[in-house]
Amino acid sequence: MIILTGNDLKTGDVVWWDGQGWSRHLADAVDAGDEAEAIMAREEAARRVNAVYEIEGEQTAEGPRPAHIKDRVRGRGPTVRPDLGIQAEAS
């Protein structure tokens, strides 16, 4: 799947394209498929989210899983501080 991600302009939070807007939860990410380019262009213009980029990923039983470890870390928070980032809220 093609996942779109960036950082919220105001807070800097990592966000994921959920089909309608931007979610802080990787679990909400949807396959942007062929529309990825169009969504990115539209969202850049809207100026709410920074540095949007597209990544490869796969849908798993636990939800969307980015191919690269960098985005998996972004999806949870620092691996050395489980008390921080979105991973701390999820549980």
Added chain:
Amino acid sequence: MATMYKYDDYDQTMVDARVAEFRDQTARRLAGDLTEDQFKPLRLMNGLYLQLHAYMLRVAVPYGTLSGAQMHMLATIARKYDKGYGHFTTRQNIQYNWIQLKDAPDILADLATVEMHAIQTSGNCIRNISSDQFAGVAADEVVDPRPYAELLRQWSSFHPEFSYLPRKFKIAVIASDEDRAAMRLHDIGIQMVEKDGALGAKFFAGGGMGRTPMIGPCVREFVPVDELISFSEAVLRVYNRYGRRDNKYKARIKILVHEMGIDAFRAEVDAEYEKMQPLDLEPPRAELKRIEAFFAPPAYEAAEDGYDLSDPDFAIWAETNLFPHKVPGYAAATISLKPVGGIPGDASADQMDLIADLAARYSMDEVRVTHAQNLVLPNVKQADLYALWQELDGAGLAPANLDRASDIIACPGLDYCSLANARSIPIAQRLAERLAPVERRLGDLQIKISGCINACGHHHAGHIGILGVDKKGVESYQLLLGGSAAEDVSLAKITGPGFDEHGIVDAVETVTNLYESERQDGERFLDTYRRLGMAPFKEALYG
């Protein structure tokens, strides 16, 4: 009161004006009037990066010197705007990892109230100037190097000619033969020296780490102190003119010096320096005198050397973490930010507040940041050492491991940094856990870890260096041996094929085991490595 430079109206006005300007820029960005392409260079000029989880703010700590009030402010910012901690870096700065854009102007305004800012902590300009963490108190220095670092700071702040250099530019100033600031690995390295009773600078240029590490060669043996700025200007001009702007990876001055050769580079600098003479660019002597006055030695009390070592835990800390002071009866104490299993360089807001209080009570209100991501209380009366240690110990701030195996430098790596290939911090944690039980036996051992080729974690200069690489999407680690950032400076060499995250910990242990079985009397790891060479280590690792 801390012995340090105090802003005059001119300094304060500059910093306040920049805060107001950035407040306006941020408001325009948040309102959607600026695009990210337009705003990014503006935020970077104020130290605001976008990193893995949020915005990251890098605050400059000029030559690593902080007052208690400044340290309290760093704690306040951590608590009020971040997640209760900060990360002290190898560039003697502090970074906050969870900053929100809307708060950034307020943070900069708060910093300005204690004469701090984040200007020139990013971009292709002259960055924060680093120095010896024991400046002003080291028994072996010819002079306190900080007034000269401060003069360079003033000269390089908003210097219009050097705001768009080919690449970033880092200067270190020291004043002793022992190099505690990795001076030779800076774009310009300055060692203050005395010659025939006159003060001057031994001037190096073209050092650096990153993807092409270089040890800076000497450009001039002796630059008289009242030519320091003009000579620096000449070096920068040559770099600004000939530095490779066409290729980011060849743009640092180290590449220029290397490609030209030091003799040709020196000739260019000499010619430029000649041409500049009629311009009379050197600041008036009075300005240097004004700055020097701020660094006049504080009022030390008469005291004798010696203190009670009957508590064995204290004795171990004192033996490991103290540095001789130039004034009898005093010592400089390193506060290790490397608890075993902790995150190298991180300090919580509460710890920062405590350290600020301890500085006020025990260290004439001064704190220093070291390039090894530790802190120093430079002016502690030996009679107070035991009380100080007890308070540090109570707050988890008394690891007795300075320059030992668990005193590891590690960059933020893939846990925080968007340029990373691999995580650094967990490797440091596992290594510290593995080696801490034997570290007293191992003696002086400097392990340095970077999460990518940019080398923020100084892996090229580690006795043992580790570099994280991306092996088809999997974290992998190269092992390097034989580096040093000290006066016996050298660049570490790669042992061979890399290791996975568990393998690298075993590999380091293989190396330290071999050292223990091969070392001769009094040899540090580095000495044994230099005597034996790479071969036996390779053999032990790859057989």
